[in-house]
């Protein structure tokens with residue numbers, strides 16, 4: 001059982017992001033970290049491979065500036081190796097272009113299962129996993145709450161508005177996982193040391209044989225026509241609770257005639 | 260100038276068309292001469308009236324998908340129609356589980372971008388421009404596709420009001436699904452619906468939401484009690500969903516539900532940008548937080564600086580005695 005996990009390396013979400021006014025892309029100058037959303041996929045993959053009694057978890061990431069910090073975190077959790085695609089030509093790439101890059105890497109590895117998160121924490125278009133599946137010509141199940149492998153079938157509880165659906169899908173497949181699907185392990189000291197020497201292969205767009213027009217700004221084929229501060233909501237009356245705060249709320253609800 | 264034809268991906272549950280679908284149909288009427296729906300249920304005849312009442316003149320239906328997840332077959336059917344020259348200028352899909360699947364698959368089939376997380380749409384010649392809120396809704400970015408061909412937009416719930424225009428039932432037309440081969444092999448074998456009482460979170464007129472400031476899981480009962488008293492839906496910040504106090508379906512925010520009730524009551528919630536993006540469209544916001552600097556007070560119409568363990572029990576008592 002071989003599993004490829006797509007892991008995105010992103011700016012720390014604790015730091016509010018900003019857009020570069022000249023390129024209109026997210027500034028990515030600081031150190032990038034493993035997107036927490038992807039730590040669930042890494043953990044799930046490790047457990048599935050352990051349960052299958054053999055195979056490997058490998059990683060694929062597209063990130064600027066040869067960034068590997070987030071990959072090292074996932075390697076420290078236990079993944080065997082990683083492929084990083086990094087190329088200045090990728091700046092401005094949209095979700096479809098990202099999927100094309102990831103698909104080009106994964107095609108060669110031809111794993112039984114590809115895992116991704118349902119949406120990243122920074123771009124959150126939530127379309128990459130399904131685009132990737134289509135590019136690979138594979139079936140897919142999105143929004144997995146649980147994943148179980150039964151022979152040549154992957155069985156998933158897929159989140160729905162009111163609960164979940166049981167979904168069955170033949171392998172090889174692409175599955176996107178929700179947060180909370182499993183509890184991601186903390187990398188052990190041993191894991192962190194071992195990760196330093198695990199192989200990370202870096203590739204460029206040319207190495208993947210991708211057409212330059214499919215990626216970057218040209219590939220995105222989108223124009224940002226305006227960036228503006230959203231209209232702010234005014235704060236109203238803020239009062240200190242003197243033991244009668246609840247009465248203020250009742251009065252307010254009464255004034256709205258909602259009681 | 261308007262577009263000539265928009266298709267809206269329609270979804271329904273037990274014969275009731277989703278509010279999100281009706282919101283998209285309503286907006287599409289302003290943007291195109293002809294608005295049509297694409298629907299994958301087996302009951303197109305039953306939903307044709309609701310779709311028509313909101314502006315769809317035709318509902319293109321794939322019929323029974325035999326339990327297949329909708330993404331692949333619906334996207335294949337739309338792509339085939341486009342290739343045959345019968346497609347629309349733009350496809351609008353709601354940001355729902357299946358909506359995202361259809362949009363992703365369709366974008367690859369047609370090799371066109373998807374503009375996502377859209378909260379507003381406007382016309383610019385033959386292009387639609389989508390507004391996407393970023394950085395937790397503090398900044399709005401307007402984007403359009405520059406690629407000729409079909410324009411695809413994934414639209415967030417509650418971006419538009421659903422309003423009927425009195426149209427007659429939509430004409431039901433068959434939309435054939437090409438052979439999807441291996442890609443369409445995922446099948447639903449069972450559905451589980453969790454029992455929920457009271458109004459639905461994204462439809463309730465009042466929402467009472469609790470956060471980490473409640474201190475411990477048991478204290479969420481105060482939120483439930485208050486919600487029951489004012490006929491509200493209980494909701495939550497992600498902090499307490501992640502902590503396992505309440506199920507994910509309670510979560511409000513960027514990665515949860517978008518709510519726009521008449522009244523939103525936030526108790527022990529700090530007001531992180533990712534939370535506010537899901538509730539700041541509420542008409543009236545009441546916040547209870549012990550920290551006067553909590554960001555939630557920046558958008559509250561009524562803010563009580565106080566301890567939830569003191570304010571909530573008294574509020575519940577006051578309402579019970581009415």
Ligand SMILES: Cc1cc2nc3c(=O)[nH]c(=O)nc-3n(C[C@H](O)[C@H](O)[C@H](O)COP(=O)(O)OP(=O)(O)OC[C@H]3O[C@@H](n4cnc5c(N)ncnc54)[C@H](O)[C@@H]3O)c2cc1C
Pocket residue numbers: 006007008009025026035037038060061062063093094095096098102115116117118119120121122123124125126127128129372373374375376391393400402
């Ligand atoms: C403010 C803003 C708005 C944007 N709007 C759009 C838009 O409307 N349409 C559009 O097409 N693009 C848009 N983009 C660009 C888009 O976010 C990037 O192309 C991004 O690289 C891929 O999309 P995502 O992170 O949104 O992916 P998602 O689909 O949200 O990611 C899901 C999962 O796919 C995997 N994945 C995604 N990216 C990578 C990666 N680089 N390496 C490894 N795995 C990955 C991860 O497992 C991830 O969790 C926007 C970007 C910004 C900053």
Ligand SMILES: Cc1cc2nc3c(=O)[nH]c(=O)nc-3n(C[C@H](O)[C@H](O)[C@H](O)COP(=O)(O)OP(=O)(O)OC[C@H]3O[C@@H](n4cnc5c(N)ncnc54)[C@H](O)[C@@H]3O)c2cc1C
Pocket residue numbers: 013120121122469470471472473474495496497498499510511512513514515516526527528529530531532533534537547548549550553565566567568
């Ligand atoms: C990619 C991403 C997506 C996210 N999506 C979401 C989302 O969809 N929804 C969401 O909610 N969050 C989301 N978050 C998390 C968000 O950033 C915050 O961490 C979260 O909203 C905090 O929840 P909270 O307000 O309950 O907790 P805290 O921020 O810890 O706030 C607790 C508040 O309670 C107050 N308090 C403490 N004790 C009392 C008391 N006795 N009485 C009154 N007040 C008290 C404190 O002053 C504080 O303001 C997301 C984060 C990321 C990175």
